[in-house]
Amino acid sequence: MSDMNSLFREVGRFPLLTREEEVSLAQKIENGDKDSRDRMIQSNMRLAISIARKYSRTPGVDFDDLVQESTIGLIRAVDRFDWRRGFKFSTYATWWIKQAVRQIMNMQASSIRFPAGVNALIWRARRASIEFSQEFGVQPTLAEIADILKVDVKSLNVLMQTSRYTMSLDSPAMNNSDEDSSPTLADVIPGTSDVEINEMMDRERFASAIRRGFSKLTDREEKIIRLRFGLSEDPNDHINYPITHDELSALQAKKEKV
Amino acid sequence: MNSETFQHGYATSANLGGAGYVEIANRLAADGDPISMSSVRNFYLSGLRKIAHEVCLTQGVDKREICETVDKMVFDPRFQESISSTLNSMSMGDL
Numbered sequence: 001m002s003d004m005n006s007l008f009r010e011v012g013r014f015p016l017l018t019r020e021e022e023v024s025l026a027q028k029i030e031n032g033d034k035d036s037r038d039r040m041i042q043s044n045m046r047l048a049i050s051i052a053r054k055y056s057r058t059p060g061v062d063f064d065d066l067v068q069e070s071t072i073g074l075i076r077a078v079d080r081f082d083w084r085r086g087f088k089f090s091t092y093a094t095w096w097i098k099q100a101v102r103q104i105m106n107m108q109a110s111s112i113r114f115p116a117g118v119n120a121l122i123w124r125a126r127r128a129s130i131e132f133s134q135e136f137g138v139q140p141t142l143a144e145i146a147d148i149l150k151v152d153v154k155s156l157n158v159l160m161q162t163s164r165y166t167m168s169l170d171s172p173a174m175n176n177s178d179e180d181s182s183p184t185l186a187d188v189i190p191g192t193s194d195v196e197i198n199e200m201m202d203r204e205r206f207a208s209a210i211r212r213g214f215s216k217l218t219d220r221e222e223k224i225i226r227l228r229f230g231l232s233e234d235p236n237d238h239i240n241y242p243i244t245h246d247e248l249s250a251l252q253a254k255k256e257k258v
Numbered sequence: 259m260n261s262e263t264f265q266h267g268y269a270t271s272a273n274l275g276g277a278g279y280v281e282i283a284n285r286l287a288a289d290g291d292p293i294s295m296s297s298v299r300n301f302y303l304s305g306l307r308k309i310a311h312e313v314c315l316t317q318g319v320d321k322r323e324i325c326e327t328v329d330k331m332v333f334d335p336r337f338q339e340s341i342s343s344t345l346n347s348m349s350m351g352d353l
């Protein structure tokens with residue numbers, strides 16, 4: 001924890017960046033300026049730590065690991081930040097940091113220790129599968145294994161799915177190649193997260209603009225738009241979709257004339 | 259699509275998922291709020307203009323061009339469909 005304390009002290013030395021500074025640094029980073037990259041990372045470390053801190057309340061998760069992963073997420077964000085899209089860096093980086101932190105949490109979750117009885121059941125299921133295929137020459141279905149072990153198929157399915165071993169993305173993609181020069185799984189599996197994150201942020205930005213637009217609508221405009229888009233659950237609901245006082249007065253005046 | 263219909267805001271997109279102007283006018287009238295079909299259209303377009311204005315600001319449209327862009331956007335069925343789809347996502351809690 002003393003390492004962490006010194007990290008916190010170190011991080012506190014770097015001032016937060018203004019939007020203009022962010023854009024200027026991002027432009028320099030694009031041109032390969034390493035110092036700008038370092039400054040962008042250092043100035044946003046507080047964000048990475050604050051996100052890691054939020055997730056650290058989960059039992060069994062190590063805070064140091066979270067800070068490490070959130071920093072990796074931050075570095076990815078710095079390397080991929082496109083200042084032309086107009087996002088504030090912290091908004092963009094938050095997605096990457098959270099994704100990195102969630103990944104490590106999922107990995108830790110997959111190493112949950114099963115009770116001894118469950119472990120034994122998983123072992124028996126694997127054993128039964130091997131023996132079945134040796135005897136009959138075909139792989140047994142899950143229902144057949146469940147029948148052999150006299151257990152519920154659904155429960156067995158859940159256990160088998162959960163107990164699948166995980167592979168590191170850093171492991172070599174080809175078994176026979178030299179470990180140092182071989183491409184890793186991370187190199188050969190196509191990533192989609194860049195596109196997903198950008199799309200998600202565009203959608204979120206569009207949704208925020210709509211929310212702001214909605215807040216400027218009169219009640220009558222909102223009611224009509226909701227009806228037009230099929231969003232009004234009850235067109236008779238005047239509590240949630242009332243008309244404005246001005247509109248009501250105009251209507252009453254019109255009614256009185258008639 | 260008839261260009262005249264399109265430019266006057268009567269373009270109806272099959273994918274909006276809600277009611278037409280006549281149906282909305284009838285519903286409001288049944289609720290004691292008599293309104294003509296063209297007024298429904300006017301309220302609808304004025305509401306869409308406000309939303310489109312915010313979208314333009316978000317997209318960094320030049321302030322001198324916003325009015326013209328907003329007018330083009332609100333009459334465009336594709337914009338109306340994207341609003342509809344986003345609103346539905348929002349109402350389902352996806353956004």
